[in-house]
Structures are given as structure tokens and as C-alpha cells.
Amino acid sequence: xxxxxxxxxxxxxxxxxxxxxxxxxxxxxxxxxxxxxxxxxxxxxxxxxxxxxxxxxxxxxxxxxxxxxxxxxxxxxxxxxxxxxxxxxxxxxxxxxxxxxxxxxxxxxxxxxxxxxxxxxxxxxxxxxxxxxxxxxxxxxxxxxxxxxxxxxxxxxxxxxxxxxxxxxxxxxxxxxxxxxxxxxxxxxxxxxxxxxxxxxxxxxxxxxxxxxxxxxxxxxxxxxxxxxxxxx
Amino acid sequence: xxxxxxxxxxxxxxxxxxxxxxxxxxxxxxxxxxxxxxxxxxxxxxxxxxxxxxxxxxxxxxxxxxxxxxxxxxxxxxxxxxxxxxxxxxxxxxxxxxxxxxxxxxxxxxxxxxxxxxxxxxxxxxxxxxxxxxxxxxxxxxxxxxxxxxxxxxxxxxxxxxxxxxxxxxxxxxxxxxxxxxxxxxxxxxxxxxxxxxxxxxxxxxxxxxxxxxxxxxxxxxxxxxxxxxxxx
DNA sequence: ACAAAAGTGTTTCCGTTACACCCATGA
DNA sequence: TCATGGGTGTAACGGAAACACTTTTGT
Numbered sequence: 001x002x003x004x005x006x007x008x009x010x011x012x013x014x015x016x017x018x019x020x021x022x023x024x025x026x027x028x029x030x031x032x033x034x035x036x037x038x039x040x041x042x043x044x045x046x047x048x049x050x051x052x053x054x055x056x057x058x059x060x061x062x063x064x065x066x067x068x069x070x071x072x073x074x075x076x077x078x079x080x081x082x083x084x085x086x087x088x089x090x091x092x093x094x095x096x097x098x099x100x101x102x103x104x105x106x107x108x109x110x111x112x113x114x115x116x117x118x119x120x121x122x123x124x125x126x127x128x129x130x131x132x133x134x135x136x137x138x139x140x141x142x143x144x145x146x147x148x149x150x151x152x153x154x155x156x157x158x159x160x161x162x163x164x165x166x167x168x169x170x171x172x173x174x175x176x177x178x179x180x181x182x183x184x185x186x187x188x189x190x191x192x193x194x195x196x197x198x199x200x201x202x203x204x205x206x207x208x209x210x211x212x213x214x215x216x217x218x219x220x221x222x223x224x225x226x227x228x229x230x231x232x233x
Numbered sequence: 234x235x236x237x238x239x240x241x242x243x244x245x246x247x248x249x250x251x252x253x254x255x256x257x258x259x260x261x262x263x264x265x266x267x268x269x270x271x272x273x274x275x276x277x278x279x280x281x282x283x284x285x286x287x288x289x290x291x292x293x294x295x296x297x298x299x300x301x302x303x304x305x306x307x308x309x310x311x312x313x314x315x316x317x318x319x320x321x322x323x324x325x326x327x328x329x330x331x332x333x334x335x336x337x338x339x340x341x342x343x344x345x346x347x348x349x350x351x352x353x354x355x356x357x358x359x360x361x362x363x364x365x366x367x368x369x370x371x372x373x374x375x376x377x378x379x380x381x382x383x384x385x386x387x388x389x390x391x392x393x394x395x396x397x398x399x400x401x402x403x404x405x406x407x408x409x410x411x412x413x414x415x416x417x418x419x420x421x422x423x424x425x426x427x428x429x430x431x432x433x434x435x436x437x438x439x440x441x442x443x444x445x446x447x448x449x450x451x452x453x454x455x456x457x458x459x460x461x462x463x464x465x466x
Numbered sequence: 467a468c469a470a471a472a473g474t475g476t477t478t479c480c481g482t483t484a485c486a487c488c489c490a491t492g493a
Numbered sequence: 494t495c496a497t498g499g500g501t502g503t504a505a506c507g508g509a510a511a512c513a514c515t516t517t518t519g520t
């Protein structure tokens with residue numbers, strides 16, 4: 001079927017949905033576009049492959065490091081899918097491969113090596129505001145993927161620093177899902193999953209109540225049994 | 234960061250994991266490659282975008298129709314993801330977007346309009362045999378996706394003709410999952426999900442036992458509650 | 467009458483929910 | 494002592510597993 005015809009080639013980009021829990025809200029890392037099209041609009045961080053031979057996973061990790069200053073190898077980074085509608089970029093045809101990244105609340109504001117000013121924005125605050133290109137759709141897909149991942153995997157720990165309490169973990173669930181959970185049942189559920197949480201022996205000392213035990217992320221990646229939305233009040 | 238440099242472009246292809254249940258086995262549509270590289274090896278059907286402006290979803294639907302002769306608009310077709318390791322094709326860099334398609338057992342053998350001979354192959358029979366390129370990996374991802382979809386969605390009906398019995402549906406589950414299910418519990422489960430199965434009033438007349446009621450696929454797309462693997466014996 | 471497959475009823479078990487209750491700290 | 498949040502115990506509920514049992518056909 002294909003002798004003597006020219007195979008079309010397309011510019012390939014990667015875009016990142018970088019999520020964190022920060023100031024009691026689910027926030028996404030966005031950049032403000034400095035050039036047309038969509039000048040001044042918010043967009044997902046991303047960019048074209050840096051060379052003809054760069055791997056897409058590598059490109060996503062590179063962009064993540066550039067924007068957050070963190071070591072991508074230690075972060076959760078998974079592919080969301082390819083978005084390739086021909087007119088998604090008015091200048092030329094671009095196929096973008098979107099990735100979902102989960103990072104803990106960063107000590108320093110996300111000032112990357114890149115000159116562009118990446119900023120955290122609460123997902124809920126975006127409301128009906130449209131992002132550049134089809135990034136609103138990609139963001140919605142990423143958020144939904146993250147929400148589902150919390151049900152069936154141990155991904156929630158990726159939002160937390162290395163040491164955290166059960167209450168910290170519960171707040172991640174509550175903020176990402178946008179619903180409140182019963183602290184007592186949640187506690188028993190997560191402690192009941194083998195290798196989900198590893199006690200460190202340490203305890204918090206701050207707040208008003210009883211000190212909470214500190215945990216590290218365990219080796220488990222899937223949740224048995226799952227922690228489902230719409231229950232637990 | 235990017236003034237005065239050339240954006241690299243890449244050849245983009247779509248590849249299809251077309252699954253069906255046929256002769257009591259989960260089968261995948263494969264083609265035998267007639268040219269190098271991987272000449273003589275089995276590969277997933279697929280191909281490059283037909284033009285600079287063809288949408289990837291459209292390209293996947295086109296390939297599906299070419300290979301099966303069926304109207305892709307009536308079939309289940311979903312994106313699996315992008316596979317873009319630079320050396321996956323030794324000739325040149327190709328990024329492929331893989332799709333999962335589910336089709337009912339076709340009356341006629343899958344002789345497409347395309348000259349290539351697509352053939353159904355039982356997934357289990359492939360064993361350790363490697364497909365061309367990274368297609369073994371893509372196939373594994375597609376099969377795993379289909380298995381999970383049966384747990385949480387009504388996708389199983391996509392394997393069935395328009396009219397089918399509960400036993401037909403159960404055989405789909407058993408064959409795709411590779412485990413046996415209790416016919417009585419399965420029956421009550423699927424009948425209990427609202428809008429999953431619509432009775433047609435008709436009954437089968439053939440087999441040795443009591444005639445079974447015939448159903449059409451209902452409007453439900455998600456399963457409440459889910460039908461999980463590793464139970465039901 | 468018997469075999470075979472469809473379909474229903476019932477008991478047992480297990481995870482979840484809801485909530486009473488106890489624990490450990492700061493003020 | 495009280496407020497606050499951490500953590501445990503437990504009874505009620507609901508879905509799933511196991512399986513006895515009835516229904517409806519062909520032979």
C-alpha cells in the first residue's frame with residue numbers, strides 16, 4: 001500500500017499536568033504564554049522534543065525538572081495519552097503526548113531553570129476559564145486520572161513529603177476528591193493495607209491534640225482493598 | 234529558549250489491538266509483515282497517517298474498517314497511549330499511537346479491503362513468540378486494559394452480537410479473564426445492574442437445556458457495582 | 467424419565483459504615 | 494480541667510461467595 005509515497009511527519013510535543021496539594025487545595029502548575037497564539041493565556045508547561053532522537057518519556061522528565069527543579073526520577077510521572085486533533089494548534093500541526101506528574105508541596109516556589117514563570121494555581125479557581133489550546137481538556141483528564149488513582153493505588157503518598165501522618169494522607173484524599181472522609185474509618189483502612197505505610201517510630205509534637213505517628217511510604221503500589229469515593233462520609 | 238531552531242518532526246503511525254472472542258478463545262487480529270524489518274513476523278495492523286492533516290482517531294477508525302470491513306462508528310475504539318521509544322523502528326523514528334478495538338465474532342473471516350492478510354490469532358497461542366517492533370508490549374497493554382474494562386464497564390457487550398444470552402456474556406468474561414465464574418451468581422449480578430441488559434422477549438431454542446432469554450446491550454456504560462476478578466469462582 | 471442448561475432462594479462471610487469510646491497532648 | 498485531634502472497638506448494613514433447589518427444554 002505504501003511504495004513511493006511520502007510519509008507525513010509531524011511536530012511532537014509533551015505537555016505536563018503537574019499536580020500538588022498546597023494551601024489546602026489541589027493545585028496545578030501553569031505557565032502564562034508570552035507569544036501568540038493564546039498570548040497571555042494560561043497553559044500547561046511543556047514543549048517540543050529537544051532533538052530528533054529524544055525519547056518522549058525523557059522529554060517529559062526533562063520538562064518536569066526544568067519547571068520544578070526536582071529530580072523527576074523520584075517523582076510520579078505517567079503518560080496520560082496522545083492529543084492530536086489537527087487544528088489544536090493554529091500555526092501548524094502538533095501532536096502532544098500528555099503526562100501526569102504528582103509532586104509534594106514544594107518548599108520553594110516552583111522557580112525552574114527555565115525563564116518562564118511557572119505558577120501554582122488551584123484547579124477549583126480556574127472555574128470556566130479556558131486554558132490555551134486543548135489544555136483544559138488535558139487538565140480535566142489528568143485530574144480525573146489522579147482521582148481514580150487514589151482509589152486503587154498508593155499514589156496519594158506521592159503528594160506527601162517523605163514523613164507524614166495518617167491525617168496528612170487523609171487530607172490529600174479529601175482535597176483531591178473534594179469530599180470529607182471519616183478520620184477513624186480512614187485510619188483503619190489505610191493501616192490495614194499491607195506495605196502501604198511504614199511506621200517510623202517518630203511522632204508529631206505540634207498541634208493541639210494527641211501526637212500522631214509518622215510514616216514513610218511502603219513498597220505497595222496497589223490498594224487491597226481499594227479505597228472508594230462516595231463512601232466514608 | 235526556542236528562537237531560531239528547527240522543530241523536529243516525526244512520522245506518526247497508529248496501531249490497532251483488535252480483540253474478539255472466537256472459538257472459545259480471546260483472539261487478536263494480526264498481519265504478517267511482507268517487508269523488512271521484521272519480514273515474516275506477525276505484527277499489529279496499523280499504518281502511517283494517510284495525510285498531513287488526518288486526525289489520529291480518524292486514522293485508527295480507517296485502519297479498523299480496512300482490516301475488518303466493519304463500520305468503526307459502531308465498534309468500541311479507545312486510545313491506549315503513545316509509544317515513542319526512538320529506536321523502536323530501525324529504519325527511522327516513528328511514534329505510534331496505539332488503539333484498542335473490541336469487535337464481535339465476525340461472520341466472515343476478516344478479509345479487509347486491504348490486500349494484506351489479516352488473521353485472527355489466539356492470544357494464548359502466541360506464547361513467548363515475539364511480535365514485530367514493540368507490538369508484544371502494546372498487545373499486552375491492550376489485553377490488560379480490556380480485562381480491567383470488563384470489571385468496571387459494560388465493555389463485555391462489545392464482544393457480543395446484537396442479541397445475546399447471559400451465558401454468552403459470561404463466556405466472554407471467562408475467556409477474557411481466563412477463569413471460570415459461577416453461572417448463578419453471575420446471572421444475578423449482571424441482571425442487577427440497571428440498564429446493562431435489555432430483555433428482548435425472545436428466547437434461544439437450540440441447546441440441550443432450558444431456553445435462555447435474549448438481551449440487547451443497554452444504555453449503561455459503567456458497572457454499579459463492579460464485577461471483580463478473582464472471585465465468583 | 468433423564469440430561470442439560472437457565473434461573474431463583476438462602477445462608478454465610480467479609481468489608482464498609484456509623485458512631486461510641488478511649489488516649490495523649492497543650493493550654 | 495477542658496479542648497483538640499489521634500486512634501480503637503463494635504454493631505448494623507450490604508454485597509459477594511457458595512450451593513441447594515426449581516424451571517424448561519431436547520432426547
